[in-house]
Amino acid sequence: MDITFIFSTLITLMAAVPLTLQLAALSVLFGTAIAVGLALARTSRIAVLDIPARLYIFCFRGTPLLVQIFLIYYGLGQFSGIRSSFLWPLLREPYWCAILALALNTAAYSAEIIRGGLLSVATGQIEAARACGMSRTMIFRRIAMPLAVRQALPGYGNEIINMVKATALASIITMMEITGVAAKLISETYRPLEVFIAAGAIYLAITFILTRVVMILEGRLGQRLSPSDLTTLGDAG
């Protein structure tokens, strides 16, 4: 194994890190917005909202991400209506197709995580809020959502990490992010192991940092509200 080659590969791959992070960040951002809507629809107990949301989640979780990416990137162009629409300049670009596919995909998974969080909020807490005279929206904003976020955070952290890994698929539709550049280097140099080590190290570093950030957030959100803390506070006061 050639350490200098690994090092130079690492430098080359570093240039692709911003694209990977961009793809992951934008798709998580858009995906979360859709996911909140889906989770609300799923918990609304209104059939017209619940059933479509259920169907959406079923379809996106039951099919490979690669099929979804291809469906958007190659499939949509089949319709002349879409080709002549104002969205075409965006949908023609692999960049936006990748983000759209990743966002729609993560939305389905995140919706279930958020729904789990919402369902975990104890009824007593909602009842207490109602007894204080809070309106439905206020209960959601001040009580249900913060408690759900805390509960959903570990699962959500995993989903973000999965998203970073999923951006690798964008390389199949010509995006030169980390895996895309790595694949190009492998086919140019025929040194798959060294390139894998360099690319793997970068992904591991990103994953490691994200895990830490989620852990810190978890600690912060958990600390303020954990029962043991409340007792210590009570003892001190």
Add this chain to the structure above:
Amino acid sequence: MNSIILIPPGWFPALMAGAWMTILVALSGFFIGSIFGVLGAWAKISGGRAVRGLADGYTTVLRGVPDLLVIYLFYFGSSVLITSLFGLFGGHGFVSFPGFLAGSLAIGICCGAQHTEVFRGAYQAIATGELEAAIATGMSRRVRFRRIIVPLTLRHAIPGLGNVWQVVLKESALVSVTGIVELMRQTQVGAGSTGLPFNFYVTAAAIYLAISSVSSWSLHFAERYYSRGARI
């Protein structure tokens, strides 16, 4: 959903053959993964420091690195290895490794990390009282393993294994990059040659949905079967 209307009629059998290949690749990947998983779980539960470290390293790396990258490593790596071996024996030129083997090996190694955690969790879910009871009735280590540990671990592992299977099924689409003609690859070929990408990818999506629905339905029964006699 009538796929025959969606895509030209001749293509449907081809997609079905691709779907069969998808199932084969996914099954062999899942099987290889479960071997890695059993070894990994054993290493994490009762291995020495070095073995445990190795298993921890394996799961950490494989859960942090995209599966596509692992597939590339195996696909190109095995070919490079074989070519150099071939050269050693006086051969010339580039020899490519069978894609099926490289693909299922790569999938197996990726999902082996998840298998490891599933088996480890399942083993730890066995109540100590059950193991103590087995010792108290005078079972030998081997009998205990075969009659108590394996069936109980399997029961606790089934829901987790079901999740891993669903992931593997979807991941198998990635091995299309190695040229194995499974469902995804066959769909790409069809989409390219007919100019109907949307119809083809929607059909492929429907086939994937059907496979995953049938498997989650059968897993439900497996779960019931292995939980017979369990107090709930």
